[in-house]
Amino acid sequence: MTSTTDRPRSVLDAAGDPSRALDEAVRAMDAPDAVLAYSRDGVRSVRHGGTAPPPAEPREALRYETGSASKPYTGLLLERLARDGAVDPGTPAAALLAPGRPVGRDPVTLTHLITHTSGLPPLPADLYPGAVRHWLTNPYAHYTADRVIAAFLRARPRHRPGTRWRYSNFGVAVLGQALVAATGTPWAELVTGGVLAPLGLTGTALAPAGPGIDATGHTADGTKPTPPLLIGGFEAAGAVRATPGDLLSFLDAHLRPAGPLREALLGVRRPLLRRGHGHAHVHTLTWFRHETDRGPLYFHAGATSGQQTFLGFVPDTATALAAACTRRCRLRDTFVTTAYGLLAG
Template identity: 65%
Template sequence: MTGPRTPWPGVPATEEAAPPQQAPGDERALRERLTEAVHACDAPDVVLAVSRRGRRTLCAGGTAPPPAVPREDLRYEIGSASKTFAALLLTRLIRRGVVTGAEPAAGCLDPGRTPGPHPVTLAHLITHTSGLPALPAGFLRRGLPAWHTNPYARYPAERLTDAFLRHEPKHRPGTRWHYSNYGVSVLGHALAAITGTAWEDLITGQVLRALGLSGTALRAEGPETDAVGHRKDGRTPVPPFDAGGFQAAGAVRSTPNDLLTFLEAHLDPDRSPAAGALRAVRVPVLRRGLGHRHVHTVGWFRHPTDGGPMYFHSGATLGQQAFLGFRPDTDTALAAVCTRRFRARDPFIATGYALLAEG
């Protein structure tokens, strides 16, 4: 990564050559495949949006009657896939020299604090190597009364940052990978503190506006703009998701077309004002597991295919799910959303992954 010093040394400006142009695929076959996949997802509302070599195909359906607003025009909660937006924001700030990524997060939140010998840095937080648990202490007890509606709303920003400043990580930062909504949420508050800008304004200015994502927001407005989620039974509606103090980890809601625009920017960074950051978030920064088979970039999971790597991230709230991914080798992006809470043997994520893997 060019620009100021970063905690990911040696990251090049580009990772791979641009993919060769390929002949257009069979539009009819793609639509038939997407129609089958919508049915397989078994949710009240499903939208599968594909971009191949710049050509978009959207397929919508579901088990519920069609809403008053077309499904493909509504905004959907993408849950943890919001972390890809947070990663792009952090990378943009690093490239602009606002931060390096090596700053101790506690020092950002409490400028008078003296960092210990092994502080949790901004880079640790975004790469899930902070040593923090998935959720802060006391979250379950505090959120239990609203467990089936909005438990995150009962854990505000002040409580989250206070919990971080009071407690030591379970493991030494940088030594273990453990997925943490808590950690990425702390990152959001640390960046807001160090820039003097609220997270919602920061993500809007640095990512949403920069990429032209006018159909993306962090708060629900109403049934005219936002899809309604459902419980596991697929029939009982749930209130709009309120992320509370966890905005950076899961507050984004977006239309399928906006999600494709976001993914297409990753496929063709040179056309974006965030080109350097978009290229940088594709570069592996850590490997884990047996034989280092699990590869991660700053914000994406990365799996191999016969033609090259595919990048993806899934997410879920209490009533909706999302799967985002892209493949540079085939110039393909996929945004999948549905309005049913994840359940045992849920087919949605597997369906989205298979569609992307097929290229």
């Protein structure tokens, strides 16, 4: 008889090798390119494949757009800045973006923005007219940081901040601009110095570099290439692009916190709120958290116009999984469910 903690995970075969399960998952993702990077107790396995011919550079060496899976990097940055005394998460964002302006009785704080409880809509209303023609390619490219700030300062939250959960790329974009204002440091420099460099993430960037370095996305049918994502003023919500190895290193850092980010890495595991009635999600400062029979599973997924990413880790089993594919999300897509299933067992 075996216990829950010592029985083999379903991703492993009888010999403890995850390769077969990872290869099957790559095929199930049905994308031009798919890469899975898995670790257990610090031992890594990387598998890749796809429906398209292999690119000139190895799939596992390319950088993939993470979309909303960028948000855990932003949340970790906020936690680090708070622990360093550089910002207070309870600060009203308007106080940083428009000093001297009254913030009102129920202001939107930095914590509200990262936990999707700000009351802001998913996107600012004035983004849509310029984005409609580019919705399936680069809807954010034209929307600058100044426009993000202006839209926030005139916005009226639909609910009192802190009372309801509603996913908002707009809110996290505002958070990024507020952190830039609070520190006087450009976003790329802030993230690189605060998160990427301390974790040794040299295969991670915040802007496209071009063919041979970045993976090429595709439409939902996996046939037509899509252009690299240009994120405008929404950097904090979706700018990260990284190699699968770097994505896994980011997750492994959460499994084995150490160095200057140790306390911040532990802090972002702490549950803060429940998503809402009928949902299993508990929200930390930056991760979704599900309870499983193997302990809490922390995860976040993301998608761009031509790529998808999944990040997840389970501290109790010392396992982590980073998955990426080069196909836009489609109806009844299997990418996230396949990746989540591998990690959850």
